[in-house]
Amino acid sequence: AQSVTQPDIHITVSEGASLELRCNYSYGATPYLFWYVQSPGQGLQLLLKYFSGDTLVQGIKGFEAEFKRSQSSFNLRKPSVHWSDAAEYFCAVGHTSGTYKYIFGTGTRLKVLA
Amino acid sequence: SQTIHQWPATLVQPVGSPLSLECTVEGTSNPNLYWYRQAAGRGLQLLFYSVGIGQISSEVPQNLSASRPQDRQFILSSKKLLLSDSGFYLCAWSQRGPVARANTQYFGPGTRLTVL
Numbered sequence: 745a746q747s748v749t750q751p752d753i754h755i756t757v758s759e760g761a762s763l764e765l766r767c768n769y770s771y772g773a774t775p776y777l778f779w780y781v782q783s784p785g786q787g788l789q790l791l792l793k794y795f796s797g798d799t800l801v802q803g804i805k806g807f808e809a810e811f812k813r814s815q816s817s818f819n820l821r822k823p824s825v826h827w828s829d830a831a832e833y834f835c836a837v838g839h840t841s842g843t844y845k846y847i848f849g850t851g852t853r854l855k856v857l858a
Numbered sequence: 859s860q861t862i863h864q865w866p867a868t869l870v871q872p873v874g875s876p877l878s879l880e881c882t883v884e885g886t887s888n889p890n891l892y893w894y895r896q897a898a899g900r901g902l903q904l905l906f907y908s909v910g911i912g913q914i915s916s917e918v919p920q921n922l923s924a925s926r927p928q929d930r931q932f933i934l935s936s937k938k939l940l941l942s943d944s945g946f947y948l949c950a951w952s953q954r955g956p957v958a959r960a961n962t963q964y965f966g967p968g969t970r971l972t973v974l
Contacts, residue, residue: 776961787864787948787965788902795961834902838961844890844909844952845917846963850901 746771748837750849757825758857765820765852767835776838777818778846779809783831791833794818805829830856860885862966864949870972877922877936879969881949884930889951890960891932893924896946896968908932909954944973 747770757763769775776795780788792803799811809820818835835849861884871877883889893905904917906924914924921940925933932949949966 778962780965785946785968785970787967788950790962790964793962840957840961844957844960844963845904845907846961848902 746837746847748835748847748849750833750835750852752852753850754853754855756855756857759827760824763820763822763825763829763854765833765835765854767818767820767849769816769818769835769837769847771816771837773840774813775840777809777811778836778838779803779807779818779820780834780836781805781831782834782851788834791820825854825856827856827858830854860951860964862949862951862964864947864966864969866969867967868970868972870974871939872974873941874938877934877939877943877971879934879947879949879971881932881934881966882930883951886951886953887929888954889930890954891926892950892952892963893932893934894948894950896948898945902948905934939973941973944971946970 749768751766778793779791781791782788791807792801794801794811801809807822811818832851832853834851836846838846863882890909892907894902896902908914908926911926922936947969950963952960952963
């Protein structure tokens with residue numbers, strides 16, 4: 745069955761430290777991959793997406809993600825976290841044919857210590 | 859540029875009352891439209907999606923319904939709210955066209971619904 749797993753429910757990092765949020769997927773082919781961020785009480789904002797080509801994808805706010813086919817992973821990274829990055833992060837898989845529905849992970853809540 | 863609006867931003871309703879949440883998109887035409895619910899402490903659940911006026915696909919049989927009376931308007935409704943309908947409701951849109959483009963969803967600001 746198709747699924748998206750975000751193994752870490754909560755992550756706490758200090759401001760200025762590096763960050764990596766994990767995302768693993770189960771899908772029959774190479775899917776479309778997305779990372780979204782949600783601040784409390786807000787909608788989801790698209791950080792970056794992967795469709796094909798270069799497996800290292802740059803996004804907004806200094807985030808990047810790397811698609812690793814062999815590991816079925818699409819981990820999100822940031823070299824230096826800012827206090828404003830505290831939010832919930834969602835990984836999603838989009839179908840490459842047929843419907844336009846996403847499969848969402850359950851999210852990782854990031855806390856940033858000053 | 860494209861903009862997506864949702865209203866109201868917050869809503870408190872008694873059990874058994876009706877519901878109408880509205881979502882509109884500006885700056886694009888023929889979008890795909892989606893309704894999601896995010897319950898407290900849980901992920902996002904796709905409720906409905908629409909690829910055109912009057913075309914609604916339901917993902918989860920439940921107390922809610924959706925309609926698309928105009929190209930860029932998507933409405934979520936209920937005749938009688940349940941306590942379990944409480945949550946954060948998000949509308950999203952994606953462009954019509956190639957599969958890759960149609961797969962990128964953009965979300966609205968959401969409506970916080972509390973059913974008492």
